[in-house]
Amino acid sequence: MAEFNWCHNPGCHKIATHSRIRGTGNNKVLRTRKIALNSEYRRTTIWAYFCNQNCLFQFLNKFAREVANLNPTLKPKEMPIKVERWKEDTERMKYIGNGQYQRSPHQVTRTEIKLQNSTE
Numbered sequence: 001m002a003e004f005n006w007c008h009n010p011g012c013h014k015i016a017t018h019s020r021i022r023g024t025g026n027n028k029v030l031r032t033r034k035i036a037l038n039s040e041y042r043r044t045t046i047w048a049y050f051c052n053q054n055c056l057f058q059f060l061n062k063f064a065r066e067v068a069n070l071n072p073t074l075k076p077k078e079m080p081i082k083v084e085r086w087k088e089d090t091e092r093m094k095y096i097g098n099g100q101y102q103r104s105p106h107q108v109t110r111t112e113i114k115l116q117n118s119t120e
């Protein structure tokens with residue numbers, strides 16, 4: 001397993017930050033950032049491939065069409081659900097003047113969406 005990846009944003013090396021400077025004397029360059037795969041989180045998330053959100057979104061903006069074509073969505077998908085609604089007695093703070101508040105009864109409507117088995 002590789003211990004690091006290079007940031008996949010093709011423009012990573014064009015972003016002028018101290019962390020990208022490599023070389024000595026008059027032979028300095030801006031280099032694509034190296035991403036250490038030193039944690040489970042790094043190895044299993046999008047951050048294994050991009051050094052930060054700026055690079056991730058530059059990549060997505062440049063390759064949006066190609067990314068979308070990896071998993072085309074030509075029609076909306078649906079998932080069966082059950083919606084339960086109920087009233088619940090609660091309290092809220094009511095301003096009564098002079099910087100004072102008072103608890104007062106209040107009724108709210110709660111909604112719970114229960115997912116059903118989906119075929120997809």
Ligand SMILES: [Zn+2]
Pocket residue numbers: 007008009012033050051052055
């Ligand atoms: Zn980057």
